[in-house]
Amino acid sequence: MPKTNDFVVDPEHDALVVVDVQKDFCEGGALPVPDAASIIPKIVDLMDQFPHVCTTRDWHEAPGDHFGDPPDFVDSWPIHCVAGTEGAEYHPALITDAFIDFVGMEFRKGKNRAAYSGFEGVNYSGRDLGDYLRLMKITRVFIVGLATDYCVKATALDAVRQGFRTIVLLKACRGVTPETAAAAIVEMRDSGVVCIE
Numbered sequence: 632m633p634k635t636n637d638f639v640v641d642p643e644h645d646a647l648v649v650v651d652v653q654k655d656f657c658e659g660g661a662l663p664v665p666d667a668a669s670i671i672p673k674i675v676d677l678m679d680q681f682p683h684v685c686t687t688r689d690w691h692e693a694p695g696d697h698f699g700d701p702p703d704f705v706d707s708w709p710i711h712c713v714a715g716t717e718g719a720e721y722h723p724a725l726i727t728d729a730f731i732d733f734v735g736m737e738f739r740k741g742k743n744r745a746a747y748s749g750f751e752g753v754n755y756s757g758r759d760l761g762d763y764l765r766l767m768k769i770t771r772v773f774i775v776g777l778a779t780d781y782c783v784k785a786t787a788l789d790a791v792r793q794g795f796r797t798i799v800l801l802k803a804c805r806g807v808t809p810e811t812a813a814a815a816i817v818e819m820r821d822s823g824v825v826c827i828e
């Protein structure tokens with residue numbers, strides 16, 4: 632299996648997309664992904680290598696049945712990442728000089744419905760992630776973050792659909808469960824996503 636270092640970052644045409652590294656998805660949050668915080672130093676390291684970095688954030692106001700009572704942890708979830716609350720903030724370990732200097736743009740998603748894919752997110756001016764990447768002349772995206780089996784998968788599948796060469800760096804992702812994460816990797820690979828350790 633190829634390793635990350637097999638890729639030479641093209642500073643003009645590559646972007647790193649950091650998916651949902653928010654307090655609620657990390658240890659102590661409302662919907663914690665196991666071992667989530669351990670990927671953050673790897674993401675910080677990657678941010679140094681990519682001139683183009685975008686982040687996504689779950690940003691829910693009234694997402695309907697995306698919040699379940701009780702949740703089924705497949706299609707409905709505990710209340711998480713409510714817009715403007717502490718749980719929707721980035722995990723503090725992400726907020727380094729690299730973050731402050733390199734994050735080009737943030738894309739928020741899921742205001743009034745479930746939105747697993749970062750490509751459903753829009754930036755402060757309402758531009759969506761795909762249009763932003765095309766504007767920046769990006770042709771290849773490297774995706775990291777939370778969770779492998781939900782938002783990372785959905786973001787990677789949309790990236791391929793929109794014609795980006797798409798690489799998921801698994802060492803900088805964590806899944807909700809081992810089974811659904813393994814299935815997600817199969818589905819991503821079958822769809823043309825390059826998943827590497």
Ligand code: VGL
Nearest residue numbers: 651708777778781782783
């Ligand atoms: C996510 C479940 C519910 C994710 C978001 O970021 O993967 N998972 N909402």
